[in-house]
Amino acid sequence: MSENHPDGFLRHPRRPIGYREPASRVADFHQIYRFRWDPAQxxxxGERCMDCGIPTCMAGCPIGNIIPDWNDLVSRGAWREALARLHATNNFPEFTGYTCPAPCETACTLAINDDAVTIKDIERAIVDQGWEAGWIRPEPPSERTGRQVAVVGSGPAGLAAAQQLNRAGHRVTVFERDDAIGGLMRYGIPDFKFAKHQVARRAQQLRDEGIEFRCGVVVGEDVSIDELKARFDAVCLAIGARRPRDVAVPGRELQGVLFGMEYLCAENRHQAGEPLDAAMNAQGRRVVVLGGGDTGADCVATAHRQGASSVVQISINPPLPETRQADNLWPQSPQVRQQTYALQEGGEEAFSLNVAAFLDQDQDGRVDALELERVDWKRDDQGRRTDKIVRESGIILPAHKVLIAIGFEGPEAACLNDPRLTLTSSHTLEADARKMTPVPGVFVAGDASRGQSLVVWAIGEGRDVARQIDLWLMGSSRLPASLSTPYPPLPPKGL
Ligand SMILES: Cc1cc2nc3c(=O)[nH]c(=O)nc-3n(C[C@H](O)[C@H](O)[C@H](O)COP(=O)(O)OP(=O)(O)OC[C@H]3O[C@@H](n4cnc5c(N)ncnc54)[C@H](O)[C@@H]3O)c2cc1C
Ligand code: SF4
Structure with a gap:
């Protein structure tokens, strides 16, 4: 409820900024979302926000964005104030405003029996406006502490940690093994989901605030953890969780069977001007994507843009139900079948299929088909797959290119070359409640700490670890306390 418009949700239907038409957007690598939006819309x-007293949307947002406040500010046209409110909890609102699956919207009170507020689009609009108007500027600290921190990895977690630590007055150096800043925001998420100039301008803002970036440095190979410890007062490992899960079946070694991440990364580089290796080009090829998740969807959409002759996305699981089940009520995210943006553009999806082998029927060393089996699963009381029941076997599906996108198995910790940095049973880097690893002064954040997750969680992790490092270095910290852990709902305004 905007103060000026208490009944906005009764008068205005939900009208998001929305996506470009599938037939048009699939023909290029430009962003899939509509480019322009109307401030009046x-x-x-923003007026649709009920300011319902217990902002479940904020509890749904992993970083606790103060959503009702900026909804109200936008409804009154106070865009600059809205930007300040947004930046109070989120270092990079455009990272989330463009890529977040918006768990806040499924938790919005209106979503109980109506359409949620378009929270993510309002976030995008605020930050778009902020860049366009020149309101987003470097904010270097007024004084320095004399302490130095090394951040390893320049994904959203590393960048958020670096900006927070720098604003606390520490000197920050970010080490990145790639040739460019951004982690999966740069090499992973396709350009049409997140345009790369958006990372470049944030990296420039961080440079202008005094943060140093050293690209092309592999920590663990070019410089050891102990060398970093000797040169810096604290180290933050934000190395992601990119070890891909493999499919260990006959024929895995055949040409044309690739990890989805290799493929997506090659196309990111191609979009940045590098040549595309023929092995990474799906033009005119039959493509099969293994994995029904988001990385799989990005592979489907990329294959269509490259001109694949057909694309099939296979999931080992059965489809989700069409409607919410009794154990999946608001404000949880609805576990229902929804067509992804990628399948809106074309392609087929198939469920309950397991790969038995990759086949090379003409014996030329290249994959030309998959052998599949139709399966059901017995599950334990946590819903995890236990025993496989094969309903049908010997199903042959032609394929020139198979993209494996069945998830990730944690950080590439081996490359850190330090036996003290161990993995937990859930494949995350071992750390205590302060996010400190068994090596004193070495902390961990982002996907390396919680497993392959979301950009918004990575930003929250980066903010959290920055506060922990600041506390460790200084004994106290003015950086904001963690909002990315469960917290009690805020009291209604005025109490
Ligand atoms: C294909 C794909 C699509 C996705 N789409 C979305 C989406 O639409 N929305 C969403 O919210 N999330 C999405 N995600 C998830 C999201 O990208 C990640 O959760 C997020 O990027 C994690 O951030 P991070 O900083 O922890 O790690 P990363 O982004 O993985 O960054 C880690 C960085 O550390 C560097 N590094 C690793 N080891 C070393 C070393 N030894 N020395 C130096 N540097 C090192 C890496 O090069 C990398 O740059 C997607 C993920 C994938 C794979
Ligand atoms: S970061 Fe994601 S969950 Fe949080 S307000 Fe933005 S869209 Fe919603």
Whole structure:
């Protein structure tokens, strides 16, 4: 409820900024979302916020963005104030405003029996406006502490940690093994989901605030953890969780069977001007994507843009139900079948299929088909797959290119070359409640700490670890306390 418009949700239907038409967007690598938005439309969308007293949307947002406040500010046209409110909890609102699956919206009170507020689009609009108007500027600290921190990895977790630590007055150096800043925001998420100039301008803001970036440095090979410890007062490992899960079946070694991440990364580099290796080009090829998740969807959409002749996305699981089940009520995210943006553009999906072998029927060393079996699963009381029941076997599906996108198995910790940095049973880097690893002064954040997750969680992790490092270095910290852990709902305004 905007103060000016208490009944906005009754008067205005939900009208998001929305996506470009599938037939048009699939023909290019430009962003899939509509480019332009109308400030008047966004203001009326802000009016739809009921300011319901217990902002479940904020509890749904992993970083606790103060959503009702900026909805109200936008409804009154106070864009600059809204930007300040947004930056109070989120270092990079455009990272989330463009890529977040918006768990806040499924938790919005309106979503109980109506359409949620277009929270993610309002976030995007605020930050778009902020860049366009030149309101987003470097904010270097007024004084320095004399302490130095090394951040390893320049994904959203590393960048958020670096900006927070720098603003606390520490000197920060970010080490990145790639040739460019951004982690999966740069090499992973396709350009049409997140345009790369958005990372470049944030990296420039961080440079202008005094942060140093050293690209092309592999920590563990070019410089050891002990060398970093000797040169810096604290180290933050934000190395992601990119070890891909493999499919160990006959024929895995055949040409044309690739990890989805290799493929997506090659196309990111191609979009940045590098040549595309023929092995990474799906033009005119039959493509099969293994894995029904988001990385799989990005592979489907990339294959269509490259001109694949057909694309099939296979999931080992059965499809989700069409409607919410009794054990999946608001404000949880609805576990229902939804067509992904990628399948709106074309392609087929198939469920309950397990790969038995990759086949090379003409014996030329290249994959030309998959052998599949139709399966059901017995599950334990946590819903985890236990025993496989094969319903049908020997199903042959032609394929020139198979992209494996069945998940990740944690950080590439081996490359750190330090036996003290061990993995937990859930494949995350071992750390205590302060996020400190068994090596004193060495902390961990982002996907390396919680497993392959979301950009918004990575930003929250980066903010959290920055506060922990600041506390460890200084004994106290003015950086904001963690919001990415469960917290009690805020009291209604005025109490
Ligand atoms: C294909 C794909 C699509 C995705 N799409 C979305 C999406 O739409 N929305 C969403 O919210 N999330 C999405 N995600 C998840 C999201 O990208 C990640 O959760 C997020 O990027 C994690 O951030 P991070 O900083 O922890 O790690 P990363 O982004 O993985 O960054 C880690 C960085 O550390 C560097 N590094 C690793 N080891 C070393 C070393 N030894 N020395 C130096 N540097 C090192 C890496 O090169 C990398 O740059 C997607 C993930 C994938 C794979
Ligand atoms: S970061 Fe994600 S969950 Fe949080 S307000 Fe933005 S869209 Fe919603």
């Amino acid at each position: 966004l203001r009326t969308q």
